[in-house]
Amino acid sequence: xxxxxxxxxxxxxxxxxxxxxxxxxxxxxxxxxxxxxxxxxxxxxxxxxxxxxxxxxxxxxxxxxxxxxxxxxxxxxxxxxxxxxxxxxxxxxxxxxxxxxxxxxxxxxxxxxxxxxxxxxxxxxxxxxxxxxxxxxxxxxxxxxxxxxxxxxxxxxxxxxxxxxxxxxxxxxxxxxxxxxxxxxxxxxxxxxxxxxxxxxxxxxxxxxxxxxxxxxxxxxxxxxxxxxxxxxxxxxxxxxxxxxxxxxxxxxxxxxxxxxxxxxxxxxxxxxxxxxxxxxxxx
Amino acid sequence: xxxxxxxxxxxxxxxxxxxxxxxxxxxxxxxxxxxxxxxxxxxxxxxxxxxxxxxxxxxxxxxxxxxxxxxxxxxxxxxxxxxxxxxxxxxxxxxxxxxxxxxxxxxxxxxxxxxxxxxxxxxxxxxxxxxxxxxxxxxxxxxxxxxxxxxxxxxxxxxxxxxxxxxxxxxxxxxxxxxxxxxxxxxxxxxxxxxxxxxxxxxxxxxxxxxxxxxxxxxxxxxxxxxxxxxxxxxxxxxxxxxxxxxxxxxxxxxxxxxxxxxxxxxxxxxxxxxxxxxxxxxx
Numbered sequence: 001x002x003x004x005x006x007x008x009x010x011x012x013x014x015x016x017x018x019x020x021x022x023x024x025x026x027x028x029x030x031x032x033x034x035x036x037x038x039x040x041x042x043x044x045x046x047x048x049x050x051x052x053x054x055x056x057x058x059x060x061x062x063x064x065x066x067x068x069x070x071x072x073x074x075x076x077x078x079x080x081x082x083x084x085x086x087x088x089x090x091x092x093x094x095x096x097x098x099x100x101x102x103x104x105x106x107x108x109x110x111x112x113x114x115x116x117x118x119x120x121x122x123x124x125x126x127x128x129x130x131x132x133x134x135x136x137x138x139x140x141x142x143x144x145x146x147x148x149x150x151x152x153x154x155x156x157x158x159x160x161x162x163x164x165x166x167x168x169x170x171x172x173x174x175x176x177x178x179x180x181x182x183x184x185x186x187x188x189x190x191x192x193x194x195x196x197x198x199x200x201x202x203x204x205x206x207x208x209x210x211x212x213x214x215x216x217x218x219x220x221x222x223x224x225x226x227x228x229x230x231x232x233x234x235x236x237x238x239x240x241x242x243x244x245x246x247x248x249x250x251x252x253x254x255x256x257x258x259x260x261x262x263x264x265x266x267x268x269x270x271x272x273x274x275x276x277x278x279x280x281x282x283x284x
Numbered sequence: 285x286x287x288x289x290x291x292x293x294x295x296x297x298x299x300x301x302x303x304x305x306x307x308x309x310x311x312x313x314x315x316x317x318x319x320x321x322x323x324x325x326x327x328x329x330x331x332x333x334x335x336x337x338x339x340x341x342x343x344x345x346x347x348x349x350x351x352x353x354x355x356x357x358x359x360x361x362x363x364x365x366x367x368x369x370x371x372x373x374x375x376x377x378x379x380x381x382x383x384x385x386x387x388x389x390x391x392x393x394x395x396x397x398x399x400x401x402x403x404x405x406x407x408x409x410x411x412x413x414x415x416x417x418x419x420x421x422x423x424x425x426x427x428x429x430x431x432x433x434x435x436x437x438x439x440x441x442x443x444x445x446x447x448x449x450x451x452x453x454x455x456x457x458x459x460x461x462x463x464x465x466x467x468x469x470x471x472x473x474x475x476x477x478x479x480x481x482x483x484x485x486x487x488x489x490x491x492x493x494x495x496x497x498x499x500x501x502x503x504x505x506x507x508x509x510x511x512x513x514x515x516x517x518x519x520x521x522x523x524x525x526x527x528x529x530x531x532x533x534x535x536x537x538x539x540x541x542x543x544x545x546x547x548x549x550x551x552x553x554x555x556x557x558x559x560x561x562x563x564x565x566x567x568x
Contacts, residue, residue, distance in 0.1 A: 057483040084375045091368045092376045093414075099377075130377075181567040192558045198550035199341040206560055212567045266482035274476045276490055283465040283496045 005029035006250045010234040012227045017220040024180040025239035030246065037242040044249045045089040051253070052090045052126060054261035059124030061264035064169035067255055068120065068127045069248070072134050073177030074215060075205050076187040077238050078245075079130050082177070085245040086252070087128055096121040099130040112136040112154065113161055123169070126252070133158055137222045142214045155225040162231045171255050172231040175248055176223065177238040181212050289313035290534045294518040296511045301504040308464040309523035314530065321526040328533045329373040335537070336374045336410060338545035343408030345548035348453035350405045351539055353412045353532070356422070357461030358499060359489050360471040361522050362529075363414050366461070369529040370536070371412055380405040383414040396420040396438065397445055407453070410536070417442055421506045426498045439509040446515045455539050456515040459532055460507065461522040465496050 009029035030037060058065060069087075071079040087095055098119035107115045113133055121127025137154050140146045146154075162172055179187075188205055191197040227233040234251060238244040293313035314321060342349060353371075355363040371379055382403035391399045397417055405411025421438050424430045430438075446456055463471075472489055475481040511517040518535060522528040 060483050080377060083377045088372070088376055092371055092379050093364060093367045093381055093383075095376050097377055185561065185564075185567070188561055189558070192554055192561065195550070196547045198554065199344050199548045201550070201552070201557070203552050203557055206557070206564060209564065209567050263480045264483045266479070266485070268485070268487050270476055270482065273485070273487055273490070274473070277469065277472055277476065280469075280490060280493065283469070283493050 004250050004254050006247050007234070007254045010236055010247060010251070012223055012233040012235055014227065015224070017223045017227075019178065019216050019220055019235070022178060022235050022237070024178050024183060024237050026237045027240060027243040028237065030243065034240070034242045037240075037246045041086070041089075041242070041246045041249050044246075044253050048090050048249065048253055048256065051256035051259075051261055052094050054263060055126070055256065055259065056091075056094045056124045057264055058261060059122075061267070064123045065171070065259060066121045066123050066125050066127060066169060067171045067173065067252070068129065068165070069252060070129045070132045070134070070172065070174045071177065071248075072132060072138070072175070072219075073238065074179060074184060074212075075208065076184050076191075077177035077179045078241055079177060081241055082175075082245055082248050083128060083130065086249045087126070089249065090126065094125055096125045096127045097130060098127065100132055100135060112140075113157065116161075120165070120170070133161070134222055134226075137226075138215065138218045141218045141221075142211050155222070158226050159228055162226075162228065166230045171259065173248075173251050173255055174227075174231060174233045175251065176219065176233055176235050177244060178235050179238045181209065183239045184209065288534050288538050290531050291518070291538045294520055294531060294535070296507060296517040296519055298511065299508070301507045301511075303462065303500050303504055303519070306462060306519050306521070308462050308467060308521050310521045311524060311527040312521065314527065318524070318526045321524075321530045325370070325373075325526070325530045325533050328530075328537050332374050332533065332537055332540065335540035335543075335545055336378050338547060339410070339540065339543070340375075340378045340408045341548055342545060343406075345551070348407045349455070349543060350407050350453060351410045351455045351457065351536070352405060352449070353410065353536060354416045354418070354456065354458045355412065355414055355461065355532075356416060356418050356459070356503075357522065358463060358468060358496075359492065360468050360475075361461035361463045362525055363461060365525055366459075366529055366532050367412060367414065370533045371410070373533065374410065378409055380409045380411045381414060382411065384416055384419060396424075397441065400445075404449070404454070417445070418506055418510075421510075422499065422502045425502045425505075426495050439506070442510050443512055446510075446512070450514045455543065457532075457535050457539055458511075458515060458517045459535065460503065460517055460519050461528060462519050463522045465493065467523045468493065 006029035027037065030040070032040065055065065055067070071082060073079060083097060087097070100115070100119070103115065116133045119129065136146070137151055137158070141151050165172060188201065191201040223233050223235070236244055236247045290313035311321065314324070316324065339349065339351070355366060357363060367381060371381070384399070384403070387399065400417045403413065420430070421435055421442070425435050449456060472485065475485040507517045507519070520528055520531045
């Protein structure tokens with residue numbers, strides 16, 4: 001399996017995680033500036049599209065394989081931007097985006113993984129989770145929506161859940177979009193300054209910033225406990241939007257390349273069908 | 285409401301429909317060749333994206349408005365190509381594609397509109413139907429899957445259903461992708477000749493061609509009976525793929541322009557929030 005320099009640089013290795021030591025405005029594994037990065041992302045488009053179509057085609061021959069991109073990050077870290085600029089590069093027919101908001105009463109009446117299971121991509125699809133089951137060990141921990149022993153149980157439940165998905169043919173790409181508190185402040189200020197962006201702003205966003213250190217700690221614990229060999233986390237420096245978009249695109253491309261996707265062989269007699277088409281009665 | 289020359293040219297007017305008299309390889313309402321058409325489509329992208337984001341934003345302020353593009357056409361007419369090249373221009377977060385295959389046992393146990401209702405786009409979305417409730421008066425009529433009086437009932441049921449959708453805030457864009465039998469033959473031959481496209485080929489495709497005149501008649505009746513003032517049909521000449529993609533893009537743009545979409549006003553005190561952000565305690 002090919003692994004790009006970007007993927008190597010972003011992949012989290014086993015052991016304690018210290019987010020403060022990971023730069024938010026770096027571009028690890030990439031040698032270039034903004035314009036180069038934008039070009040590099042656009043250049044991924046045609047291979048991504050080709051491989052996505054092969055994944056889609058494979059399912060017509062019975063393959064169960066699919067890809068799941070998990071996007072996590074603080075408010076304004078750019079989950080929407082990745083969807084627009086990176087996922088927007090591939091055919092929307094083969095994409096399934098699921099956004100997880102605060103759980104509904106019905107969802108709360110089930111185990112936390114119930115709604116996640118329902119949002120999984122079918123065979124042949126690239127699924128993207130905009131937030132995910134990780135909210136249940138992040139905001140749930142910071143805001144005390146679940147007891148500590150339940151949070152503790154969830155790390156193990158997540159690892160078992162993801163291991164089952166991998167066994168079922170799901171390739172999981174977990175991305176934590178890593179921004180600094182200062183960068184978030186600048187992005188919120190920009191939303192406030194621009195009337196076209198007021199709809200994106202919520203006064204709770206500032207309230208939530210008071211919990212920044214608690215979120216960082218919750219992320220560090222979640223990353224450490226759930227970055228496994230089969231479904232590792234990638235910490236994506238996201239102060240630079242262009243690098244964030246490029247990095248997720250590169251991770252997706254690496255994963256699709258690693259699947260060694262082939263066009264399915266014909267399940268019919270090509271020569272006989274060609275003769276039948278040529279020899280058909282006139283149609284009009 | 286702005287209506288483009290393409291929309292004017294493609295819109296079906298009340299009265300009997302004669303598909304044989306509508307050219308399949310024309311580019312009505314557009315003065316240019318392939319390269320011009322491809323450029324014109326790309327040029328729609330930024331305005332489409334801007335208007336789509338406004339539609340999306342509006343829903344955060346309680347709007348129920350949404351758009352539904354209905355794509356119908358014979359096999360190989362290019363429904364997938366429109367999804368990839370035209371719908372692919374906008375943010376996938378705001379798109380909901382529903383493909384209707386042969387109905388399942390559960391779907392068959394309900395009225396034909398039951399599964400359609402479930403596939404409707406939520407507020408703020410651009411929904412696209414890849415095939416639709418029209419299959420229930422097309423293949424159902426040609427292949428006798430329903431009795432003639434049931435087919436007859438369905439035209440009225442469709443018109444009432446669509447009128448209700450329009451009342452609920454859905455803008456409906458109905459497109460019949462119009463190709464010639466010869467063009468279909470050439471496209472099937474291309475699929476047979478190219479191993480990378482074998483997965484798209486199905487021997488039933490040739491069987492179905494024997495019913496071409498019956499399909500034409502079923503389309504003519506369906507178009508005549510269901511092209512209403514509030515949800516007219518557009519017959520899109522589709523032998524030229526570039527024109528087909530451009531035409532659907534232009535119809536979508538006209539519809540979004542007609543909605544006069546505005547950014548929602550802030551529902552919070554902008555100055556107070558700005559002061560709060562500037563004056564917050566240090567976060568790190």
